[in-house]
Amino acid sequence: MASFLFVCRKPPYGDSLAREVLDMVLAAAAFEQDVSLFFTDDGVWQLLKEQHGDAVRQKNHGSIVSALPLYDVSKLYVDRESMKERGLAPDDLVLPVQLLDPAGYAALVRGFDTVMTF
Amino acid sequence: MKFSIIVLGSPYSRQSVISAYRFAEAVLDRGHSLYRVFFYHDAVHCGSALSQPPQDEMSIPEHWADLGRTHGLDLVVCIGSALKRGIVDETEADRYEKPAANLRDGFAISGLGQWVDACIESDRVVTFGA
Numbered sequence: 302m303a304s305f306l307f308v309c310r311k312p313p314y315g316d317s318l319a320r321e322v323l324d325m326v327l328a329a330a331a332f333e334q335d336v337s338l339f340f341t342d343d344g345v346w347q348l349l350k351e352q353h354g355d356a357v358r359q360k361n362h363g364s365i366v367s368a369l370p371l372y373d374v375s376k377l378y379v380d381r382e383s384m385k386e387r388g389l390a391p392d393d394l395v396l397p398v399q400l401l402d403p404a405g406y407a408a409l410v411r412g413f414d415t416v417m418t419f
Numbered sequence: 420m421k422f423s424i425i426v427l428g429s430p431y432s433r434q435s436v437i438s439a440y441r442f443a444e445a446v447l448d449r450g451h452s453l454y455r456v457f458f459y460h461d462a463v464h465c466g467s468a469l470s471q472p473p474q475d476e477m478s479i480p481e482h483w484a485d486l487g488r489t490h491g492l493d494l495v496v497c498i499g500s501a502l503k504r505g506i507v508d509e510t511e512a513d514r515y516e517k518p519a520a521n522l523r524d525g526f527a528i529s530g531l532g533q534w535v536d537a538c539i540e541s542d543r544v545v546t547f548g549a
Contacts (some may be wrong), residue, residue, distance in 0.1 A: 303539045305538065316549070318427065318460055318549050321459065321460050321499075321500060324499060324531065325459075325531060325534065327532075328531035328532065328534065329535050329538075332532060332535045334535065334538075334539075351431060393496055399456060414538070415544050417544070417546050418548070419427070419546075419548065419549070
């Protein structure tokens, strides 16, 4: 078993990469790897409640994210500053997250076998 | 050291694809091993047999295929990303009754399990972004 950290910087819908990264997350979880996610920059938008992907003919990204704990993926971290810059609070998000400052992220990232940034 | 590389960008749209190729060359030149190159997202187009760049530009798919042949590399195109973008091998073309197959020789279509395996088996995994 290896530990994976996915650093998600892209918003959903405008670019399919955010969705395809979730496919990678689920694949790693399906192979019983230890998976954590860190959302920063525009990646924090992926966690927003009440998304309506169908309005742009897309699957609802928020629904996919909120199902992550069903696949044993529940270690979610978010950059505090990215949230503040975008006027978001933890209550606006679809799952419980741990807010991190840069020093907190630096400490977090050291502990993983594989870190992938998107 | 054992490396694996993940490529995400579209060839000819993103410089990162050429950066990935140059990095692969450097890894091999330095005597390290390259366990797998996994083409995901738009990078599946690197596996197209149909790409025809202008004469005075490098053929990115051909360069990857040649590097693969020379060094016995495992060049894997992700099936999920590939199918929706119209990169298919004979098996998938038959399965979905497509008029043609277009996967370049030297590439294999497979799933995200190959990427997970590459991350577990490699000392370093380097991602070249979209």
